[in-house]
Amino acid sequence: MQPVGIVGFGSHLPENVVGPEFFHDPDAPVDPFANAPLFKVPATRHHVAPGERASDMIAKAARPLFERLGGRPPVDVLLTNVLLPDDPFMGVGAQAAHRMGIDPEWIVDLHNGGCASFVYMLELARKIMADGSARTALVAVAQNAAGQMFAQSEVRKRPHAALPGDGCGVAYLRAGGGSPILGVRKRSTPAYAEDLGLRASDGRKYWEPGTGQADIWFDPEKRTEIRERGNTLVPELVRELCADLGEEPSRIDVLVTNQPNRVFLKNWREALDIAPERHLDTFDRFGNLYGAAVPVTLDQAARAGGLRSGDLVVMSGFAHAGDFAAAAAVRWDDAS
Template sequence: MIPVSLVDVDAFLPERVVGADFYLSPDAAEADSDNHFLRAPAERRHIDPRETASQLMERAVAPMLERIRARGEDAHVDMVLTNVTIPDRIINGSGAELVNRLGLKPAPEWIIDVHNSGCISFVHMMKIARQVIASGGARSALICNVANMAGQFFARPEMRHRRHAPIPGDGCGVAFLRAGDESPILDSVTLHEPRYTYDMNLSVDTRKYWEPGEGEVDFGFTNSGVQEIVERGNRMVPRVTTELCERLGTPTADIDLLVTNQPNRMFLANWRESLGVKPERHPDTFDSYGNLFGAGVPVTLAKARDDGMLRKGDLLVLSGFAYAGDFAAATAVRW
């Protein structure tokens, strides 16, 4: 089996920093929630509603590929995999537009827009790319995650005062994978729980989201309450992370750096406590960027790398869960 390495990561965060006061309702009744699940970050970034997901990807990818070339390494891209929180190229996806923006010639043989797996889609796409590269179907892959809900959706006057509106942020995280053993991906674990698929959806009463009608389109939990989501998240992330470490023959407490998605402070604290990982080995970007959904893992990883938290030989574990708990995944890299 051909070894596959996570060669580089990068991120792009919009310049506009938005504080909690942006979301205050006239009576401020909904701004300061007592619910830990809905307690807002101090800050988050907002994209301009006119910006597209592929524009954010380009701003993150271009410097990364230039850096790879500057090291004298091959930056040719055989695969492009993308995940966008709110797809703005709803028919043909953002991957092809990104390839065009980057001027990649010839165009990659593989362009895949991954719609599912949400907040942990970065690990999902890593697993897909690793499988293709390890089988000889490609030699390199570009992985891109975009969170674009906050500035386009929850910044709208009709939405910004809702209790969950301050939680999301916008940003983009990207990575470059390549055949080789310089920073090898060791193993991956994925867990599907299809019975929870219907528990998070668009909330538009009985109409389709594209049909005219009154009332705002919103995102929310349907058949299950917040407490059920909390219980699933607290259970699923330690489960996939522990199974991964058992495969590697390594206790979870020996993880050098654990990078998870960043849904809220409560999950972050519960996960590291359950796994026995010290806070200094579990970077937290929630208060700076909010919940970046699928971009949370690569953005947090890029920041940890830039902050000197990763050393050569470290065991890096990426882990998290998605939506209302219908998917969880973990992967390990020897940095």
């Protein structure tokens, strides 16, 4: 397999910044954990504007990256993941390509990777580029459910609605250049796929007419089990990846994960014995960005000088109720 590296990142955060007061329900009982450090909701998060499409978010995230690369670089492969597709039949890839003014040979809309989708797409890009017929790729993850689904009048009163934020992250890959991807580890457990879904309060399918508001649903009998999966999957995949590379987790310079809440973040870094300053975290500023958290956080860190040449950067996440998880490592190269 020809080496593939990350040349750069780009990100977009919608203009609308929302504070915790947006989610306040005066009729709800007082939550005794509301101000506890581990359970306090993020101070701010961004919400998409009405009419802002996922393809717009991807184009806005790519624009500054393309400018840093000298204009409109060639893109042979475009891989996208969108949490809440604007058009279920169409996907977002072709629309995003049109808005960016690119014409990739490969356009793939990936929907099953969830919060680990960015890592998954790095590996897919490497596989597509393996025979040398494609030499560049753009990987894009858009989280757009916070200002749409979680901002609904009834859904926003539920405790989990205050955690997500909207944003988009992209990465440009090139064969034989950039910060080389050292390895990827993946784990699929299809038996867990039905433990999470989208449910409307009136029981309708999402495409059927009705008045019930749709929200994320977890199997109530498996909540404890799902939390345990989340606590263990990320450290396990990171350890397996480090073993593949002949490295100890203690040698990781920068760890970036999906960011569901502070409890998972704390448990993951403690399990891996990673100091907090080496586990990059944008949760308090942007909330839970789902799959976009990894590229958005890395773009923020790269632009702030938080990534140094030679750093071992490890990315990881778990999806949905634990049916998919992945980890990837790159050796950061500032010159890329």
